[in-house]
Amino acid sequence: MSCADHHHKKQIRINAFALHSPVHHSPGMWRHPRDRSLHYNTLDYWVDLAKTLERGLVDSLFMADSIGVNDVYGGSVDTALRHGAQVPKQDPVMSLSAIAYVTRDLGLCVTSNANHEPPYVFARRMSTLDHLTRGRIGWNIVTGFAQSSVKVLGKNGIASRDERYDIADEYMDVVYKLWESSWEDDAPVRDTATGVFVDPSKVHRVDHEGRYFKVHGIHMTEPSPQRTPVLFQAGSSARGQRFAGRHAEGIYLSGPSKKVLTPVVSATRAEAVKAGRAAHDLRFYTMATIITGRTSREARDKYEDYRRFVTPEAALAMFSGWTGIDFSSWDPDEPIRYMQLDAGTSSALEGFTRLDPERVWTVRELALHNAIGGRGPVFIGAPGEVADALEEWVDETGIDGFNLSYTVTPEAYEDFADLIVPELQERGRYKTRYEPGTLREKLGGDSSRLNDRHPGAAFRRAPYSLQER
Numbered sequence: 352m353s354c355a356d357h358h359h360k361k362q363i364r365i366n367a368f369a370l371h372s373p374v375h376h377s378p379g380m381w382r383h384p385r386d387r388s389l390h391y392n393t394l395d396y397w398v399d400l401a402k403t404l405e406r407g408l409v410d411s412l413f414m415a416d417s418i419g420v421n422d423v424y425g426g427s428v429d430t431a432l433r434h435g436a437q438v439p440k441q442d443p444v445m446s447l448s449a450i451a452y453v454t455r456d457l458g459l460c461v462t463s464n465a466n467h468e469p470p471y472v473f474a475r476r477m478s479t480l481d482h483l484t485r486g487r488i489g490w491n492i493v494t495g496f497a498q499s500s501v502k503v504l505g506k507n508g509i510a511s512r513d514e515r516y517d518i519a520d521e522y523m524d525v526v527y528k529l530w531e532s533s534w535e536d537d538a539p540v541r542d543t544a545t546g547v548f549v550d551p552s553k554v555h556r557v558d559h560e561g562r563y564f565k566v567h568g569i570h571m572t573e574p575s576p577q578r579t580p581v582l583f584q585a586g587s588s589a590r591g592q593r594f595a596g597r598h599a600e601g602i603y604l605s606g607p608s609k610k611v612l613t614p615v616v617s618a619t620r621a622e623a624v625k626a627g628r629a630a631h632d633l634r635f636y637t638m639a640t641i642i643t644g645r646t647s648r649e650a651r652d653k654y655e656d657y658r659r660f661v662t663p664e665a666a667l668a669m670f671s672g673w674t675g676i677d678f679s680s681w682d683p684d685e686p687i688r689y690m691q692l693d694a695g696t697s698s699a700l701e702g703f704t705r706l707d708p709e710r711v712w713t714v715r716e717l718a719l720h721n722a723i724g725g726r727g728p729v730f731i732g733a734p735g736e737v738a739d740a741l742e743e744w745v746d747e748t749g750i751d752g753f754n755l756s757y758t759v760t761p762e763a764y765e766d767f768a769d770l771i772v773p774e775l776q777e778r779g780r781y782k783t784r785y786e787p788g789t790l791r792e793k794l795g796g797d798s799s800r801l802n803d804r805h806p807g808a809a810f811r812r813a814p815y816s817l818q819e820r
């Protein structure tokens with residue numbers, strides 16, 4: 352096909368999906384001789400990875416995180432610990448400033464639960480990072496699903512899904528007030544001649560008295576390039592979609608087939624419109640894993656080699672953690688059916704049950720599927736074959752791109768940069784350079800700040816001179 356044929360087709364966007372742990376979505380792979388997961392607790396690992404991602408013009412490094420552990424399987428954390436299945440897990444924020452220092456364009460997106468940390472403390476940390484990265488910070492807003500993550504915070508049990516999102520809605524109001532309304536743009540004077548650092552008349556107290564939070568005081572940090580970090584969300588229940596429609600600029604999805612994504616994309620875009628935003632204000636990224644080589648044969652051989660290291664039991668323990676269902680006592684040939692979950696990620700279970708009723712998964716099949724690449728698809732093949740699949744997924748579901756997970760790291764991202772990127776570029780479906788500006792601008796925003804349709808923009812203060820009139 353000529354370039355013109357592709358002219359109307361949207362570019363495919365790529366993030367790298369990571370966890371500060373020896374295992375993210377392909378448990379057991381840390382034993383592979385070429386894998387560097389054992390170095391997950393060193394800056395060298397993260398800095399080298401980030402440079403590779405920037406070579407592949409990847410939009411952002413998306414750091415998943417939670418303070419929960421996979422302790423549902425067999426009623427204890429032992430299976431997860433034995434396999435290093437997302438435990439140990441470190442705070443992903445700590446490595447970001449080192450990564451920022453060795454990169455220029457890579458976005459740095461971090462997950463933080465809007466039910467856990469006081470919003471004031473969190474807002475300050477994000478503002479600091481937005482300064483240090485010159486506006487490359489994104490925040491993946493999650494509401495959690497694991498009992499283990501609230502027990503360590505002194506709570507007896509996790510709030511209901513609806514209430515977790517209600518808390519998160521109020522959390523957003525608090526952080527918007529801090530980021531958007533507390534400091535006027537020209538409050539920092541930094542005048543060495545007069546000795547005035549900040550004009551106090553342009554810094555305003557936030558007075559928030561809500562159902563869940565009370566915050567009285569000024570934001571601690573002067574305005575950062577983006578003020579509000581680029582907002583992402585993950586969690587696709589109906590309530591989650593409503594939350595995403597209101598707040599998110601990017602949405603992270605996961606599911607084993609195209610069929611399960613399409614309805615989520617259209618329903619969430621509809622929620623955005625209901626919230627007074629535009630359908631195209633949202634971008635969707637689904638998790639996927641690529642195994643490629645110069646030829647199909649080379650890719651298959653890699654896959655067969657990787658498969659020797661998988662640990663399906665750990666994958667099942669992780670799925671038990673996500674859904675809250677203890678699969679350790681299930682017959683491996685038992686079919687998995689949908690059930691109502693209050694804790695747990697309903698979308699994880701839905702993807703393997705009611706969103707595609709024709710495909711019935713047994714426990715064994717699910718464990719094997721999830722052992723490489725977790726809940727997402729695995730694209731195996733020569734660059735042309737993989738590019739075909741990526742294009743199909745984007746064109747048929749309405750998503751904008753992918754969160755690339757890995758089997759062997761950083762090999763998977765080196766292969767992406769060296770083999771897949773040139774193929775996609777040739778098809779006119781991948782950028783050839785980063786856009787200038789902040790992360791929000793690089794992702795297509797008109798400015799570094801939230802657009803006017805976004806509810807966070809309503810908290811902006813009119814310029815001082817206008818208020819006086």
Ligand SMILES: Cc1cc2nc3c(=O)[nH]c(=O)nc-3n(C[C@H](O)[C@H](O)[C@H](O)COP(=O)(O)O)c2cc1C
Pocket residue numbers: 414415416417462464492493494495496512584585586587588589590591592603604605638695696697698699
């Ligand atoms: C692709 C994807 C990534 C997620 N990443 C995280 C994460 O890093 N940390 C976390 O606590 N929850 C994560 N979640 C869980 C969601 O944030 C959410 O809490 C959960 O899905 C329950 O909400 P739901 O029922 O609306 O789906 C993720 C979910 C998806 C689909």
